[in-house]
Amino acid sequence: MTDAPTLPSSHIDKSGSNIKLWLEEAIWGHRLYDDQTPWLAMLEFLNVFRSRMALGKALREEYGPERHEDIVYDMERMRAVRYLVFNNPYMRQVEQSVVSDGERWKRWLEHVGDNALKVDFGYLKKRFNDFSELCRVVEFFQETAVQVQTNKRWTSRFIFPYGPDCLYADLDGVGEMLGSNDRRFFARGGEILYLMMNRSTRAAAVADAIRGKLLDGTNRWNRLVKVLLRDGHGQQREQVSSVKAGYLPCIGLADYDRLADDWLAVLSLGLPGQGLVDPLVRLTGLSVVLYMLGRARSVTGESEGRLVLEIAAPRRSPILDLSKDNFDSNRNAPLRAIERRMLDVRGMQAWKDAVADKHDPKQATLKILAAEFHWNPPQADAAQFATPAAALSAMEEAARKRHGQHFAKVLPNWSRAIGLATARRSVGTWYSPSDPLIKALVMANVPRQEEFNIFLAKLFDRYGIVIGVTEAERSFGSLPVDAQAFRDNAERLEHRMRALGLVRRLSDDCAYVINPFAGEPQ
Numbered sequence: 112m113t114d115a116p117t118l119p120s121s122h123i124d125k126s127g128s129n130i131k132l133w134l135e136e137a138i139w140g141h142r143l144y145d146d147q148t149p150w151l152a153m154l155e156f157l158n159v160f161r162s163r164m165a166l167g168k169a170l171r172e173e174y175g176p177e178r179h180e181d182i183v184y185d186m187e188r189m190r191a192v193r194y195l196v197f198n199n200p201y202m203r204q205v206e207q208s209v210v211s212d213g214e215r216w217k218r219w220l221e222h223v224g225d226n227a228l229k230v231d232f233g234y235l236k237k238r239f240n241d242f243s244e245l246c247r248v249v250e251f252f253q254e255t256a257v258q259v260q261t262n263k264r265w266t267s268r269f270i271f272p273y274g275p276d277c278l279y280a281d282l283d284g285v286g287e288m289l290g291s292n293d294r295r296f297f298a299r300g301g302e303i304l305y306l307m308m309n310r311s312t313r314a315a316a317v318a319d320a321i322r323g324k325l326l327d328g329t330n331r332w333n334r335l336v337k338v339l340l341r342d343g344h345g346q347q348r349e350q351v352s353s354v355k356a357g358y359l360p361c362i363g364l365a366d367y368d369r370l371a372d373d374w375l376a377v378l379s380l381g382l383p384g385q386g387l388v389d390p391l392v393r394l395t396g397l398s399v400v401l402y403m404l405g406r407a408r409s410v411t412g413e414s415e416g417r418l419v420l421e422i423a424a425p426r427r428s429p430i431l432d433l434s435k436d437n438f439d440s441n442r443n444a445p446l447r448a449i450e451r452r453m454l455d456v457r458g459m460q461a462w463k464d465a466v467a468d469k470h471d472p473k474q475a476t477l478k479i480l481a482a483e484f485h486w487n488p489p490q491a492d493a494a495q496f497a498t499p500a501a502a503l504s505a506m507e508e509a510a511r512k513r514h515g516q517h518f519a520k521v522l523p524n525w526s527r528a529i530g531l532a533t534a535r536r537s538v539g540t541w542y543s544p545s546d547p548l549i550k551a552l553v554m555a556n557v558p559r560q561e562e563f564n565i566f567l568a569k570l571f572d573r574y575g576i577v578i579g580v581t582e583a584e585r586s587f588g589s590l591p592v593d594a595q596a597f598r599d600n601a602e603r604l605e606h607r608m609r610a611l612g613l614v615r616r617l618s619d620d621c622a623y624v625i626n627p628f629a630g631e632p633q
């Protein structure tokens with residue numbers, strides 16, 4: 112691992128005026144945020160990629176030990192499409208209540224003519240055979256939207272990323288232009304992913320694969336979106352003002368290559384791009400979880416981490432309790448990291464010199480905290496610090512409170528969102544994989560077919576996933592529960608994968624994991 116230079120304060124100011132304490136960002140980057148789901152991080156990533164692709168620089172950004180990437184990108188507003196799909200309930204009412212096609216168009220256009228966007232939707236009448244055809248197209252994008260069941264405002268809802276013309280910004284919904292870029296749901300997690308991918312050794316190959324598979328503007332679904340776009344959209348783009356990408360602290364990590372390898376494996380499969388997005392979201396979310404745990408361990412010095420997965424059993428198994436303890440420990444790893452980082456300040460020579468300052472030790476220590484953490488408490492608060500230790504304690508309290516509000520929730524939220532963890536009110540939360548996550552792991556790790564035990568070993572080697580007895584012995588040394596519990600756990604996974612069409616048993620001693628999606632790309 113190579114750490115990049117300390118981020119200058121000028122960059123912090125540009126990153127957002129709400130940053131009062133630069134602590135989590137220094138360890139994991141700016142920023143990961145609990146309101147941004149793995150799906151929304153994927154959409155933000157694709158927005159960055161699309162913008163940089165137009166400049167011929169996608170995942171070919173320059174960086175090095177002395178400086179980070181200097182990336183500026185833009186995002187579309189796509190006012191007409193998002194209004195039609197997410198803020199247009201009158202369309203169905205008109206279709207159901209009016210018989211004449213001409214009258215349907217007249218009624219609907221009169222209604223949408225009063226919209227605050229000042230968009231004239233009359234161009235749609237020329238592009239569809241009748242009003243019902245338009246309704247079916249709009250319904251298609253409504254039903255296939257990202258996170259269909261969400262109750263977010265319509266300016267924070269997104270159509271499925273079928274291609275480059277399906278990507279647009281999260282906006283705060285203020286005024287005729289729908290306001291400005293909102294950082295609640297596009298919280299820079301996608302920028303972190305872009306920087307991670309750019310720093311992998313496979314960046315150029317991933318860029319080519321994304322361009323050909325996910326952002327192919329000629330596919331029929333992307334062409335269908337373009338039918339909804341206003342005349343002259345390509346010449347008069349409604350871009351959000353240029354955005355400066357965030358910050359990633361480490362120049363080189365194995366996490367970046369694992370993320371890139373997963374993407375390359377999935378994007379090489381013989382499925383159309385839209386069939387690959389969900390497994391990519393899950394695998395990317397898993398990479399972020401492992402990145403967060405790995406960076407936490409790099410600060411605390413803790414031993415290599417693990418993910419103990421319990422495969423659902425008819426009765427409560429000892430693996431569930433072990434997995435629950437494992438989940439709880441991992442969930443608290445970021446907190447242990449920031450506490451260790453703050454504790455380390457006391458051992459710095461600069462801190463010792465500041466405490467020993469005979470003139471004004473309190474001010475000297477406040478300068479150290481400002482330099483290390485960009486923490487500048489209000490003058491009224493600072494005046495109450497009787498000693499340097501009191502100032503440090505106040506910062507530590509502020510850091511723990513801030514951590515608990517957002518960053519502490521990222522690991523559990525993302526683990527559940529990607530199907531890595533499950534929760535039950537009477538039990539708690541533990542690692543137990545969903546069927547879509549199991550499929551995604553097969554897609555990324557099995558070229559065509561592979562012996563089942565080799566597959567389990569690969570999951571352990573690549574992700575730290577513990578399911579069977581061999582991997583448990585490698586992880587724990589001395590097994591924490593009876594070996595038979597791990598054997599049963601692996602057997603349940605095999606049976607489950609067989610039901611999913613992912614395992615074929617040829618004899619009592621030979622089971623193979625099958626990747627049914629492998630083959631020549633379409």
